[in-house]
Amino acid sequence: MEVKININGHDVARDVEPRTLLVHFIRDTPGLTGTHWGCDTSNCGACVVLMDGKPVKSCTTLAAMCMGHEIRTVESLEQDGRLDPIQMGFHEKHGLHCGFCTPGMLMTTRALLDENPNPTDAEIRTAISGAICRCTGYKNIVSAVRWAAEHEAERSAMKQEA
Amino acid sequence: MQTPAPFEYERATSVEGAIATLQRIGPEARLIAGGHSLLPMMKLRLANPEFLIDINDLDELSYIDERITEIRIGALTRHHELLESELLARRAPVFRDAEEVIADPVVRNRGTIGGSLCQADAAEDLSAVCAALKANLVIRGPDGERTTGMDGFYIGPFTTAVGADEMLTEIRIPIRAGAGSAHEKVERRAGDFAIAAVSAAVWIEGGTIADAGIALGALGPTTIIVTRAETALKGKPPSEELFAEAGEIASEDCAPVADGRGPVDYKRHLANVLTVRALRRATARALQQEA
Numbered sequence: 461m462e463v464k465i466n467i468n469g470h471d472v473a474r475d476v477e478p479r480t481l482l483v484h485f486i487r488d489t490p491g492l493t494g495t496h497w498g499c500d501t502s503n504c505g506a507c508v509v510l511m512d513g514k515p516v517k518s519c520t521t522l523a524a525m526c527m528g529h530e531i532r533t534v535e536s537l538e539q540d541g542r543l544d545p546i547q548m549g550f551h552e553k554h555g556l557h558c559g560f561c562t563p564g565m566l567m568t569t570r571a572l573l574d575e576n577p578n579p580t581d582a583e584i585r586t587a588i589s590g591a592i593c594r595c596t597g598y599k600n601i602v603s604a605v606r607w608a609a610e611h612e613a614e615r616s617a618m619k620q621e622a
Numbered sequence: 623m624q625t626p627a628p629f630e631y632e633r634a635t636s637v638e639g640a641i642a643t644l645q646r647i648g649p650e651a652r653l654i655a656g657g658h659s660l661l662p663m664m665k666l667r668l669a670n671p672e673f674l675i676d677i678n679d680l681d682e683l684s685y686i687d688e689r690i691t692e693i694r695i696g697a698l699t700r701h702h703e704l705l706e707s708e709l710l711a712r713r714a715p716v717f718r719d720a721e722e723v724i725a726d727p728v729v730r731n732r733g734t735i736g737g738s739l740c741q742a743d744a745a746e747d748l749s750a751v752c753a754a755l756k757a758n759l760v761i762r763g764p765d766g767e768r769t770t771g772m773d774g775f776y777i778g779p780f781t782t783a784v785g786a787d788e789m790l791t792e793i794r795i796p797i798r799a800g801a802g803s804a805h806e807k808v809e810r811r812a813g814d815f816a817i818a819a820v821s822a823a824v825w826i827e828g829g830t831i832a833d834a835g836i837a838l839g840a841l842g843p844t845t846i847i848v849t850r851a852e853t854a855l856k857g858k859p860p861s862e863e864l865f866a867e868a869g870e871i872a873s874e875d876c877a878p879v880a881d882g883r884g885p886v887d888y889k890r891h892l893a894n895v896l897t898v899r900a901l902r903r904a905t906a907r908a909l910q911q912e913a
Contacts, residue, residue: 478629478674502729591728
């Protein structure tokens with residue numbers, strides 16, 4: 461069947477089987493391999509992308525189910541050569557070690573800050589409870605998200621002044 | 623790589639249309655909403671539908687409405703909406719208790735109450751919640767609607783009273799005076815299915831328990847309603863001794879099996895302890911001792 465999905469602002473169309481999972485559609489069709497395919501059982505969160513702004517696990521979503529919806533992947537975070545504050549936070553606070561869980565962590569926490577710009581550590585930990593990291597340790601990830609929240613506030617304050 | 627076996631896909635544009643397709647294709651067709659139970663089962667070939675009807679566009683099935691005598695919840699209402707509902711938190715706080723421990727926030731963005739109930743996994747939390755609250759379920763088929771209570775809904779593991787050409791459309795939670803409710807769950811790790819879970823509801827009038835609902839998750843082949851404990855509570859003032867008696871009954875009337883989540887005696891112990899805890903909190907809420 462012809463499946464057309466808006467991914468990072470671009471319509472992407474391909475003839476696929478109905479059983480094609482969103483994670484494979486994203487990785488195979490536009491070749492956006494930033495979204496990682498991990499446990500395949502909706503447990504690990506490496507495959508998280510945003511669907512209409514909300515984080516979803518793309519290994520447990522059919523591509524066909526996403527027609528008419530907007531998908532955002534980790535590749536959409538950097539804009540005009542500038543990293544998203546979330547990405548900068550993970551860089552500054554050593555929020556990644558091997559990096560496998562990072563795309564899902566970044567998209568999950570991007571959605572968190574979009575909804576709640578000043579989360580507590582407990583709220584950050586709840587938000588990432590569907591994303592498993594096996595090497596960095598969650599402490600640095602929480603610090604990275606907090607860093608991003610603080611610097612995002614600064615950035616939007618600067619924007620308002622300007 | 624895990625991928626479901628091939629199937630045909632259709633996106634429903636109306637409830638009637640979805641039911642017509644169910645009727646046309648027969649028992650090999652399945653409805654899919656959030657898909658977070660069905661797709662993993664299809665990947666493992668535990669479910670092999672030949673035809674999926676995607677009902678995610680049926681916005682008319684997504685609502686939480688307060689009526690005079692009941693709260694009506696559309697079957698497509700997602701877990702995160704149930705969690706965030708102030709109405710449910712006020713009227714039936716057992717929902718928020720349960721939703722906080724169902725899977726994780728990302729899964730809760732997709733999973734629905736209708737899907738959870740129809741999956742009929744005995745370890746699933748909302749089935750116990752709805753059973754304790756004595757919910758009524760609206761099932762629509764080619765010949766119109768019918769309503770069933772939770773006591774007649776589960777026929778066996780992963781099997782419900784919903785026919786092959788029918789769909790669950792609405793969950794009705796009765797609103798009654800003096801209500802309090804709570805959910806208790808023990809899990810191996812955050813977001814896992816329960817080792818054991820208990821939902822309890824009490825309706826207290828004039829200092830006595832006018833009615834009670836107790837339902838057990840993960841403690842038998844289906845969600846278990848502990849009728850004997852409910853009867854034991856009725857007409858008596860709430861007390862620790864009474865809760866202990868209900869806990870003992872729950873421990874006797876559950877039917878757990880030993881598995882990776884624990885042995886039978888441990889699960890029976892949990893049935894007892896969690897029943898007492900759930901009743902204690904439900905009662906405190908009914909008596910407005912707890913916000």
